[in-house]
Amino acid sequence: MAKVTFNDDLCKGCGLCVSACPKKIIIIAKNKINAKGHSPAEVTNQEQCIGCAFCATMCPDCVITVEK
Ligand code: SF4
Numbered sequence: 223m224a225k226v227t228f229n230d231d232l233c234k235g236c237g238l239c240v241s242a243c244p245k246k247i248i249i250i251a252k253n254k255i256n257a258k259g260h261s262p263a264e265v266t267n268q269e270q271c272i273g274c275a276f277c278a279t280m281c282p283d284c285v286i287t288v289e290k
């Protein structure tokens with residue numbers, strides 16, 4: 223199973239990864255604020271991740287790591 227991790231404090235909450243995910247399993251967390259004052263992205267349903275890494279490719283700030 224693929225594993226997606228976010229370096230939360232680097233995220234600016236731009237939402238590009240949310241749009242890029244074909245499985246629609248990334249959201250912008252509503253109940254979290256990171257060190258930069260943004261709501262960071264997170265994965266809602268890790269089991270559904272197919273490891274395509276579209277999210278990581280799209281992220282302008284290299285926040286996302288995808289491991290297979
Ligand atoms: S690797 Fe693909 S399926 Fe998994 S969270 Fe990123 S965009 Fe979505």
Ligand code: SF4
Nearest residue numbers: 233234236237239281
């Ligand atoms: S694309 Fe990167 S910076 Fe933008 S919300 Fe996703 S993880 Fe955060």
